[in-house]
Amino acid sequence: MTHWNVQPDIMSFAKGVSSGYLPLGGIMVSKDIKEVMDSVKPDDKWMHAYTYSGHPTCCAVGLKNVEIMERERLWERSATLGTRLHKALHAAFDSHPNVGDIRSGKGLIAAVELVEDKATKKQFDPDRKIGARLMQEMSKRGVITRARMENIFYSPALVITEEQLDRMVSVTQEAVKAVTGK
Amino acid sequence: MPVQAAELIKSDQEHLIHPLHHPSDHLEPMVYVKGRGAMITDIQGREYIDGLAGLWNTNVGHGREELAKAAATQMGELAYFSAYAGSSNIPAVELAEKLISLSYKNMQGVFFTCGGAESNESAFKTARFYWKAKGKPDKVKIIARHNAYHGVTLQAMSATGMAPYWKMFEPRVPNFVHIPTCYPYRQDGAKPGETPGQTASRLLEEAIVREGPDSPSMAAAAASIRATTTSRSCARSVTSTRCSSSQTRSSRASAGRATGSP
Numbered sequence: 222m223t224h225w226n227v228q229p230d231i232m233s234f235a236k237g238v239s240s241g242y243l244p245l246g247g248i249m250v251s252k253d254i255k256e257v258m259d260s261v262k263p264d265d266k267w268m269h270a271y272t273y274s275g276h277p278t279c280c281a282v283g284l285k286n287v288e289i290m291e292r293e294r295l296w297e298r299s300a301t302l303g304t305r306l307h308k309a310l311h312a313a314f315d316s317h318p319n320v321g322d323i324r325s326g327k328g329l330i331a332a333v334e335l336v337e338d339k340a341t342k343k344q345f346d347p348d349r350k351i352g353a354r355l356m357q358e359m360s361k362r363g364v365i366t367r368a369r370m371e372n373i374f375y376s377p378a379l380v381i382t383e384e385q386l387d388r389m390v391s392v393t394q395e396a397v398k399a400v401t402g403k
Numbered sequence: 404m405p406v407q408a409a410e411l412i413k414s415d416q417e418h419l420i421h422p423l424h425h426p427s428d429h430l431e432p433m434v435y436v437k438g439r440g441a442m443i444t445d446i447q448g449r450e451y452i453d454g455l456a457g458l459w460n461t462n463v464g465h466g467r468e469e470l471a472k473a474a475a476t477q478m479g480e481l482a483y484f485s486a487y488a489g490s491s492n493i494p495a496v497e498l499a500e501k502l503i504s505l506s507y508k509n510m511q512g513v514f515f516t517c518g519g520a521e522s523n524e525s526a527f528k529t530a531r532f533y534w535k536a537k538g539k540p541d542k543v544k545i546i547a548r549h550n551a552y553h554g555v556t557l558q559a560m561s562a563t564g565m566a567p568y569w570k571m572f573e574p575r576v577p578n579f580v581h582i583p584t585c586y587p588y589r590q591d592g593a594k595p596g597e598t599p600g601q602t603a604s605r606l607l608e609e610a611i612v613r614e615g616p617d618s619p620s621m622a623a624a625a626a627s628i629r630a631t632t633t634s635r636s637c638a639r640s641v642t643s644t645r646c647s648s649s650q651t652r653s654s655r656a657s658a659g660r661a662t663g664s665p
Contacts (some may be wrong), residue, residue, distance in 0.1 A: 228507050228509055229507070230509075230530075230621075230638040231526045231529060231530065231621070231638055232506065232507075232510065233519060233522035233523050233525075233526050234502075234519075234522060235460075235516070235518045235519035235521075235522055236458070236459055236460035236518075236519065237459070237460050237461075237462040238502075239470075240460060240461045240462045240463045240464075240467070240470065241456075241457045241458070241460035241461045242461075242467070242470045242471075242474070243474060244517040244518055245515065245516075245517065245518075246515070246516040246517060246518045246519050246521060246522040247502075247513050247514055247515040247516050247522055247525075248513070248514050248516070248522050248525045248526050248529065249502060249503065249506055249510040249511075249512065249513050250510070250511065250512045250513075250514070250529060251509045251510060251511060252509055252510075252511040253509075254511075254512075254529065254533050254638075255511040255512040256511075257532075257533055257536045257537065258512070258529075258532075261536050265535075265536060267529070267532055269514075269525060269528050269529070269532075270487060271516055271517065271521060272485075273483075273516075273517050274486055274514060274515045274516060275486030275491070275492065275495035275515045276483060276486075276495075276515070276517070277477055277481050277482065277483060277484060277492040277493075277494050277495065278474055278477045278478050278482050278483065278494075279515075279517070280492070280494035280495045280497075280498045280515065281473050281474065281476070281477035281494040282470050282473050282474050282477075283494075283498045284473070284494055284497055284498045284501060285469055285470055285473035286462070286463060286470060287498070287501055287502075287505075289463050289467065289469060289470075290462060290463060293463075295462060295463065321588065322588040324588075330459075334588065342588070342589065359454075360433075360451065363449075363450065363451050363452060364451060364452045364454050365433075365443065365451040365452070365453055365454055365455070366454030366455045367454075367455050374454075374455060375454055375455070376454070376455050376456055376459045377441050377452070377453060377454050377455070377456050378440065378441040378453065378456040378461050378462060378463065378464040378465070379456075379462050379463065379464070380440050380441060380463060380464035381440070381441035381452070381464075382440075382441070385441050385442075385452050388452060389452050389454050392452075
């Protein structure tokens with residue numbers, strides 16, 4: 222978010238706050254909103270709740286998780302490896318006739334969109350199940366990830382090694398070749 | 404081992420209902436048993452690079468003993484207690500304080516949930532609450548984007564901009580409005596000469612005007628909409644559970660994967 226100079230009034234979060242070790246999420250609210258929550262009449266109070274809101278064990282894991290991320294400065298690793306992934310994906314696929322879009326460059330998260338025709342951006346026929354076949358070929362070669370239609374997603378742990386990251390990209394290349402012939 | 408896996412999978416197919424459940428997607432499921440760093444291992448002992456960190460979430464990698472110990476220690480003391488108003492616990496307070504210290508200067512309070520859909524449910528309700536408290540009870544609409552995923556509880560599903568998620572569960576919750584997503588490669592609604600950001604701002608502004616400026620309570624949004632939502636008095640909500648801001652921030656650690664874009 223700091224990349225884009227946006228300041229939310231409410232910010233939903235989950236997933237990485239506990240690195241998924243225990244279920245945890247939440248909302249952060251602005252001073253303005255908190256003041257309103259604190260100052261309404263009791264009759265108008267914020268009648269929202271979950272049994273497990275503020276769960277002690279989930280929060281303890283969240284706290285330790287944030288401590289680990291700060292201690293290991295994982296946001297820096299995300300930036301560095303994100304750049305590595307960005308360069309590797311472009312090197313691998315910029316001239317591939319079936320890769321239409323590469324979304325990367327801001328941290329360790331990326332996507333590659335395959336198309337039948339690069340010039341027209343025509344999508345593959347869904348019956349060809351390109352996404353599912355790509356996932357199978359990648360899995361055979363020791364990489365698990367997810368695809369939505371012909372968009373391959375990357376979002377590995379911030380502790381992934383450079384070797385593993387490079388292998389993730391080379392396996393993708395092999396999988397794309399196995400499925401498209403190119 | 405293979406025999407055990409076969410029996411397990413049979414039981415799984417008979418008794419366990421999975422997210423996005425359909426037997427045709429679960430004929431030969433992978434059973435994962437172990438994780439270390441960015442690697443996971445299946446029940447057959449095969450190792451894989453986990454390219455998605457679980458579901459976009461295991462930032463610190465699999466197999467961290469420290470986290471297991473933190474859970475065990477807390478469970479040994481007080482595994483669970485209610486945190487309803489009038490009761491509290493130390494880890495919840497400390498984590499709330501920590502997250503606020505890492506977040507934007509205008510952030511003040513944290514309400515914890517067990518996941519992103521619950522977070523978004525809480526966000527939508529809080530936006531409406533805010534406007535009712537401010538004397539604008541008709542500001543109830545939520546503006547979200549096509550192709551954006553906000554979870555699939557009923558409100559969150561209504562905000563999620565992907566029709567396959569609605570089909571077998573409609574009617575959706577009223578007052579959720581969708582605008583085209585930020586997708587520069589295939590941008591819907593772009594005018595010649597506009598940057599994607601300008602398109603996004605304009606589409607949001609047009610949606611607010613179309614819906615009646617006094618009706619939207621929030622825009623589940625990304626960058627480039629700051630001016631629009633300020634001038635139109637809508638709360639800006641970043642529903643950003645899917646990706647972690649520790650992936651994209653250059654200067655601070657944070658506890659969620661948040662790019663703010665769909």
